[in-house]
Structure formats: structure tokens, C-alpha cells
Amino acid sequence: LKSLLFYSGTQVKDVIIKPDAPSSLLLDKHADYIAAYGSKKDDYEYTLSEYLRMSGIYWGLTVMDLMGQLSRMNREEIIDFIKACQHECGGISASIGHDPHLLYTLSAVQILCLYDNVDAIDVDKVVEYVKGLQQEDGSFAGDKWGEIDTRFSFCAVATLALLGKLDKINVDKAVEFVLTCMNFDGGFGCRPGSESHAGQIYCCTGFLSLTGQLHQVNADLLGWWLCERQLPSGGLNGRPEKLPDVCYSWWVLASLKIINKIHWIDKAKLRTFILACQDEETGGFADRPGDMVDPFHTLFGVAGLSLLGDEQIKPVNPVLCMPEDVLQRVGLQPDLLS
Amino acid sequence: MAESEEEVDVLVQRVVKDITNAFKRNPNIDEIGVIPCPEARYNRSPIVLVENKLGVESWCVKFLLPYVHNKLLLYRQRKHWLDREALVDITSTLLLLNPDFTTAWNVRKELLQCGVLNPERDLYLGQLALTKFPKSPETWIHRRWVLKQFLGQVSAVSCSRKQKQGEVEQVDGELIQQLSDHLARMLHQEMKVCSDAACRYPSNYNAWSHRIWVLQHMAKGNAKVIHNELSSMKLWVSMHVSDHSGFHYRQFLLKELITELSQTAACLSICLPQHWPSTSPHRHSHTQANGELYGAEEDEEDEEAEETEETQRSSSTILQLFHQEIELCSDLIQSFPGHETLWSHRRQVFYLWHHLKKDHQHHCSNGGSQSVRISKSDPPEGSRQDMTRHEHGCVPEPMEVDRASLPDQRDNKRLKRGVLLPASPNLPSEHSFVDRILDSGCVENPPWI
Numbered sequence: 001l002k003s004l005l006f007y008s009g010t011q012v013k014d015v016i017i018k019p020d021a022p023s024s025l026l027l028d029k030h031a032d033y034i035a036a037y038g039s040k041k042d043d044y045e046y047t048l049s050e051y052l053r054m055s056g057i058y059w060g061l062t063v064m065d066l067m068g069q070l071s072r073m074n075r076e077e078i079i080d081f082i083k084a085c086q087h088e089c090g091g092i093s094a095s096i097g098h099d100p101h102l103l104y105t106l107s108a109v110q111i112l113c114l115y116d117n118v119d120a121i122d123v124d125k126v127v128e129y130v131k132g133l134q135q136e137d138g139s140f141a142g143d144k145w146g147e148i149d150t151r152f153s154f155c156a157v158a159t160l161a162l163l164g165k166l167d168k169i170n171v172d173k174a175v176e177f178v179l180t181c182m183n184f185d186g187g188f189g190c191r192p193g194s195e196s197h198a199g200q201i202y203c204c205t206g207f208l209s210l211t212g213q214l215h216q217v218n219a220d221l222l223g224w225w226l227c228e229r230q231l232p233s234g235g236l237n238g239r240p241e242k243l244p245d246v247c248y249s250w251w252v253l254a255s256l257k258i259i260n261k262i263h264w265i266d267k268a269k270l271r272t273f274i275l276a277c278q279d280e281e282t283g284g285f286a287d288r289p290g291d292m293v294d295p296f297h298t299l300f301g302v303a304g305l306s307l308l309g310d311e312q313i314k315p316v317n318p319v320l321c322m323p324e325d326v327l328q329r330v331g332l333q334p335d336l337l338s
Numbered sequence: 339m340a341e342s343e344e345e346v347d348v349l350v351q352r353v354v355k356d357i358t359n360a361f362k363r364n365p366n367i368d369e370i371g372v373i374p375c376p377e378a379r380y381n382r383s384p385i386v387l388v389e390n391k392l393g394v395e396s397w398c399v400k401f402l403l404p405y406v407h408n409k410l411l412l413y414r415q416r417k418h419w420l421d422r423e424a425l426v427d428i429t430s431t432l433l434l435l436n437p438d439f440t441t442a443w444n445v446r447k448e449l450l451q452c453g454v455l456n457p458e459r460d461l462y463l464g465q466l467a468l469t470k471f472p473k474s475p476e477t478w479i480h481r482r483w484v485l486k487q488f489l490g491q492v493s494a495v496s497c498s499r500k501q502k503q504g505e506v507e508q509v510d511g512e513l514i515q516q517l518s519d520h521l522a523r524m525l526h527q528e529m530k531v532c533s534d535a536a537c538r539y540p541s542n543y544n545a546w547s548h549r550i551w552v553l554q555h556m557a558k559g560n561a562k563v564i565h566n567e568l569s570s571m572k573l574w575v576s577m578h579v580s581d582h583s584g585f586h587y588r589q590f591l592l593k594e595l596i597t598e599l600s601q602t603a604a605c606l607s608i609c610l611p612q613h614w615p616s617t618s619p620h621r622h623s624h625t626q627a628n629g630e631l632y633g634a635e636e637d638e639e640d641e642e643a644e645e646t647e648e649t650q651r652s653s654s655t656i657l658q659l660f661h662q663e664i665e666l667c668s669d670l671i672q673s674f675p676g677h678e679t680l681w682s683h684r685r686q687v688f689y690l691w692h693h694l695k696k697d698h699q700h701h702c703s704n705g706g707s708q709s710v711r712i713s714k715s716d717p718p719e720g721s722r723q724d725m726t727r728h729e730h731g732c733v734p735e736p737m738e739v740d741r742a743s744l745p746d747q748r749d750n751k752r753l754k755r756g757v758l759l760p761a762s763p764n765l766p767s768e769h770s771f772v773d774r775i776l777d778s779g780c781v782e783n784p785p786w787i
Contacts, residue, residue, distance in 0.1 A: 043404040097411035195586035240678040241580040
């Protein structure tokens with residue numbers, strides 16, 4: 001199903017979209033797919049991905065909310081689960097018995113915002129946990145073991161912004177660190193000196209949006225790098241000479257939206273690519289046409305279509321990947337460049 | 339096949355033991371994998387050891403993983419006791435099957451902290467996991483943690499030794515030597531792990547950003563190590579022309595090396611502000627004509643001259659680095675047309691050059707001495723095109739230099755004898771390169787335009 005295009009000695013890594021690929025949005029199928037996900041999984045599949053369970057729940061619930069189907073999920077059970085995942089230190093883990101981490105602390109707070117119930121957990125302790133992970137140079141460790149990554153800077157400020165506690169950390173220092181990860185191509189990497197990567201760029205532009213520092217981005221340069229991620233099939237890749245992937249419809253598109261350059265790509269072609277990644281039988285989206293579907297790509301497929309203006313889906317916020325109406329309720333409106 | 343819970347229990351315990359024993363039998367296992375085998379055959383162990391390769395038959399993974407997974411989680415919730423040996427065995431098995439299970443690595447961090455585990459054995463486990471899962475972010479994260487612990491120990495030892503100076507000087511020297519040898523071995527080993535993972539998965543972000551981290555933490559400012567990396571990477575990138583991450587690493591090395599060399603040059607020139615180059619007419623004349631750079635006379639012995647020579651050496655090394663990089667890039671673009679990675683590399687090399695020149699000009703205009711003589715073949719702004727034509731007769735063609743090796747002492751000797759240095763990267767030569775590529779027909783309009 002995947003193939004390479006060859007022409008005149010030059011090759012482009014891309015896929016070909018078959019004429020019979022899905023071309024309309026199968027929302028009901030996707031809602032059924034997410035609603036059933038988890039109940040039919042065997043032990044093996046479940047254990048394999050348990051280390052990221054909390055984020056998995058966030059992906060599933062957010063896409064259900066964007067499709068207006070959140071009520072089909074088991075609210076009480078999920079909130080109890082999150083409570084059981086908060087640790088003494090305040091941090092939240094991916095699942096019960098796992099160790100706490102910023103990644104899952106953010107996912108848990110996002111879920112509780114969808115349910116308008118952040119008080120289910122000890123918010124002050126969450127704030128203390130996040131605050132305690134900031135380093136002298138302004139960066140954030142993902143957990144007590146000290147790994148540094150700009151992803152964690154995003155998790156920290158996103159968590160605190162959703163809780164209205166951004167003033168609890170040293171924002172200036174945090175900004176300083178993220179800016180040291182900016183590269184000559186306008187993009188960002190995981191640490192100073194690391195390669196630009198669309199996922200890290202999303203985190204860093206999102207971070208600068210939440211901290212009110214978007215003017216620090218070179219929007220023309222970054223926009224150029226981002227729009228060059230679009231391939232002949234219409235799909236977006238995350239770095240030069242990589243295959244297109246539905247999740248980059250989100251990381252790249254959301255970054256373009258934040259810096260106000262979304263019109264620099266061919267939206268119609270991207271829509272065609274995203275729709276072709278649906279599975280007509282099972283529902284859900286895969287990374288590329290014909291591959292296995294999963295909740296991760298299903299959220300980012302649907303969220304991407306929302307950013308492209310699909311009116312069957314609720315408007316999504318490009319910084320936090322949550323429905324705009326939820327953020328209005330929280331009272332958070334992250335900056336976008338105009 | 340096992341069915342009841344007890345049967346699964348017995349089966350899994352046996353398999354975990356088999357895995358542990360396989361490592362005891364052969365401590366040099368260098369790769370792991372799953373052998374496709376939907377059902378158990380005969381009454382034999384699903385763990386297969388052939389030479390240095392360890393295989394697990396796929397049918398047993400479905401029992402094995404949930405079992406060891408749940409066992410560890412129960413332990414973590416203090417609902418089930420496991421002794422240290424069992425913890426080591428269970429986490430090894432678990433991480434070889436599912437290396438992104440963060441909590442299992444954390445259990446091993448705790449075992450390392452209380453001295454139950456040897457850091458090198460732990461790095462080895464990660465190395466094996468990477469043979470099957472070369473991207474696994476948690477495996478790379480754990481490696482950095484282990485390396486940081488080791489580095490912390492090294493600096494603690496050298497600090498405490500310094501305080502006791504005098505008493506045990508002899509022992510000091512030996513210990514420091516041992517530590518630095520150990521550090522060098524570990525550095526070498528990390529580079530190998532990164533290379534393996536980079537070959538197993540193209541544009542492996544985690545492998546390459548780890549490699550950058552390792553250099554930043556284990557060889558900071560070590561020009562020799564960076565030099566060696568740059569040389570050894572040349573062949574690798576030539577064979578992986580679409581690996582953007584590999585080329586990014588090369589850009590990182592180039593930038594680090596140039597920063598080091600510029601600092602050497604700047605530092606030396608600050609010592610000699612009154613002499614170099616404007617008030618030293620005889621040297622000035624040495625450097626102006628058609629891109630040639632003459633060093634001081636061989637027999638000149640005064641310090642000033644030696645330092646000047648050092649400054650010149652750094653500048654000419656920088657110039658040669660750029661020249662060789664552009665030439666490598668041109669060769670690859672001509673041999674493998676149409677690769678975005680190669681053009682993006684070229685862009686970065688020019689960007690680096692541009693910035694170095696700008697810094698240099700800034701330094702000069704601020705009344706400082708010449709920090710790095712990077713523009714000896716660059717005429718002043720405005721007349722560049724004419725000048726280059728005069729100097730080289732036509733469009734500047736970079737001269738042939740030894741492409742197999744980076745500039746070294748021999749190059750400097752050649753410089754002293756007045757060998758021509760290559761022209762610096764400039765706009766006209768770049769335009770003519772792009773024209774040549776466009777004219778060569780290597781690049782046609784892609785079908786979607």
C-alpha cells in the first residue's frame with residue numbers, strides 16, 4: 001500500500017492515494033471505534049501501551065468531545081482513575097502503580113478540564129510538583145530523574161495555564177531556555193543544538209503562545225520550514241525526507257495556525273490525505289492510508305480537519321488541542337500571531 | 339500450550355530463568371529479536387540462543403509480557419514482594435519486550451543507586467533493547483541518566499583528590515588516568531550504540547540527539563574528539579544522503595569545531611592587539627595577495643610570531659573546514675540529485691559561514707584586532723565579484739585539497755611553504771554551482787508542478 005514515487009532520477013518519499021480511498025468523513029464510525037476501544041483489548045495489547053494510558057484517555061476523550069460524543073464515555077470511572085493516579089508528590093502517573101511524570105500530569109489536567117472537574121485532584125500539589133521540576137536554567141525535567149526536553153517545558157506551562165497558576169514558576173527563565181533550542185531554520189529541537197522536529201516545534205510555539213512570547217519566533221522562516229513539510233500526496237511529514245503521517249497534520253498545522261501561516265499550505269490536498277487515512281470498516285484513522293488505526297492518529301486526524309475548517313467538528317484550539325468551548329469555560333485564550 | 343493461571347505462572351517463571359541463563363551462558367549477546375512462531379512446538383524452551391543472537395518465540399510473548407508487567411506493578415504498589423535478584427531479572431525481561439515502560443527503568447535506577455546493579459550492565463541492557471527498538475525514547479533517556487551518574491562520580495573523585503593535593507600525588511595521577519581512560523571507553527561505546535541505532539532506523543531523532551548530548555556532556559570543548567567525529571561521519575553521511583538527522587549532527591560538529599577554533603584565534607589575537615595585522619606591514623603583505631597565506635619564517639623564534647602562527651593556523655583550518663564541507667556537499671548533490679537533506683545541509687553550512695564572517699566584521703569594527711582571518715580571500719563588500727575574478731582568472735574554482743582527511747599539522751607545514759588556500763564560500767561561486775545543477779538536467783520539474 002505504501003509506495004515510492006520515482007521520476008527523472010529524483011525520488012520523493014511519499015505515498016500514493018488510491019482512487020478508492022475514503023474521501024468523506026465517517027464521524028459515526030470514529031465515535032463507535034473510540035467508544036469500544038479498551039473494552040475489547042486483550043491483556044497483551046493493554047499492557048504494551050499501559051505506560052501511556054493517561055494520554056490515551058486524553059486522546060480518546062478529546063476526539064469524542066470534538067465530535068460531540070463525550071457523553072458516551074464513562075465519566076465517573078475515568079475521574080476515579082485519575083484520582084488514583086495522583087501521587088504523594090502531586091504528580092500524576094500514566095496508570096495505577098506507574099511513576100508520576102509531567103506528560104501524564106498534563107493529560108490528566110486536560111481530561112479534568114474536559115469534564116469541568118479539576119478539583120477532583122489536589123491542584124495545589126500538582127502546582128508544587130510542576131514548580132519543583134523547573135531547573136536553574138529555566139528548563140523543565142519530565143520527572144524527578146531529571147531528563148530535560150522542550151516537550152516538558154510545554155507540559156509544565158500548559159498544565160499551569162489550565163489551572164490558572166502560570167505565575168508560580170519563573171516564566172522568564174523558562175522562555176530563555178526554550179529560545180536556546182531555536183535553530184537556524186527557525187525551528188526548535190528537544191535541547192540546545194538538537195535538530196528541528198515538527199513535534200518539538202509544536203511544543204515550543206505552543207509554549208511561547210502560552211507565555212505571551214510569540215514575537216520571539218521568526219514566523220516567515222519557521223513558516224517556510226513548516227510548509228515545506230507538505231508532500232505531493234498532500235500529507236505532511238515531520239522532518240525533511242520522512243514519510244507523511246496524520247499526526248503531523250496536527251503538529252505542523254497547529255504550529256502554522258499559531259504563527260498565522262496556515263494559508264501557506266494546500267489545505268484541500270491535506271484534507272484529501274487525512275480522509276484517505278480513515279478505515280472505512282473499523283472506524284478510526286491510521287498514520288498513513290491502509291495502515292492500522294489507533295486513538296492517537298484518530299484524534300490528530302479529526303483535530304487537523306477541524307483546523308482546516310470542517311464544520312461537522314467542533315473548533316479546536318491549536319495550542320492545547322482541546323475544544324475551544326472548553327477553553328472558554330476555563331477562561332484561557334492563548335495568543336496567536338495576527 | 340499453557341491455559342490455567344498456574345500453568346502460565348510456571349511457564350513464565352521458566353522462561354524468565356531461561357533468559358537469565360542465556361545471558362550467563364553467553365555474556366556477549368549482541369542482538370535480540372522475536373521469532374515468528376504462532377504456537378509452541380514440542381517441549382522446548384521458547385528462548386533460542388544462536389551464536390550471539392537471542393530470540394524469543396512469538397507465541398510466548400503474549401504470556402510473558404503481561405505476567406512480568408503485572409508482577410512489577412504489584413511490587414510498585416507494595417502488594418507483592420520481590421527480592422533484588424528477581425527485580426533485576428523481571429525488569430530485564432520486561433524492558434527487552436517493552437523498553438518504553440518508564441517505571442521499569444526507574445526501578446533499575448533505584449537498584450543502581452543502592453549498588454545492586456552495575457551501570458555498565460545496565461547500559462548493555464539498553465543497547466540490546468535498541469537492537470529491536472532503535473527509537474525507544476525511554477531507553478535513550480535512561481542511558482543519559484546512567485551516564486550522568488557516572489560523570490557525577492568522576493567529577494566527585496577528581497574534586498576530592500584535588501583537595502588532598504600533595505599527599506598522594508602519585509596515586510592521583512594513576513587514578514585520574516584510569517578515570518579518563520574509562521571515560522574515553524564509555525564515550526567510544528556510546529558513539530557505537532548511536533551508530534548502530536542510526537543504521538537500524540533512518541533519521542533516528544532520538545539516536546542523533548543522544549549523540550549530541552553525549553558530546554556536550556562527555557567531550558565538551560574537546561576539539562580532537564569533535565574532529566574525529568567529523569572525519570568518521572563523512573563516509574556515513576555519504577552513504578545516507580537522505581538522513582536529515584545524520585546531516586544535522588554533522589552541522590552540529592562543524593559549528594562546535596569552528597566555535598572552538600575561533601575562540602583559540604580570538605583569545606590569541608587579544609594578546610597581540612597592537613601587532614596583528616594592521617601595524618605589522620611585513621605580515622600584512624604576506625596575507626593579501628591572491629588568497630595565499632604565508633606563515634612566519636620557520637626559524638623565527640619569538641613568542642609573538644608563534645602566537646600569530648597559532649592564530650593563522652586556526653583561521654586557515656576554519657577556512658579549509660568550510661571548503662571541504664561545501665565540496666563534499668557539491669559532490670553528493672551531483673551524485674544523488676534531488677535530496678532535500680543535501681540542500682538543507684548546504685543552506686546551514688552557508689549560514690554558519692555568513693555568521694562567522696558577520697561576527698568577525700563586528701569584532702573588527704568594534705576596534706578589536708582581527709579575531710579570525712576568515713576573509714583573506716574575500717575582498718571588501720561591493721567589489722567582491724571583480725576581485726575574485728582578478729584573483730582566480732575566472733569564476734573561482736576551489737583548489738584541490740586532500741579530501742580524505744581533515745586539516746592537520748601537515749597542512750600547516752604546507753601553509754608555511756606558501757601553498758594556496760582554497761577560496762572562501764561566496765555568492766558568485768554558489769550561483770554558478772546552482773546554475774550548473776539546473777543546467778545539468780539532474781533536476782526536472784516534479785510532476786505536480
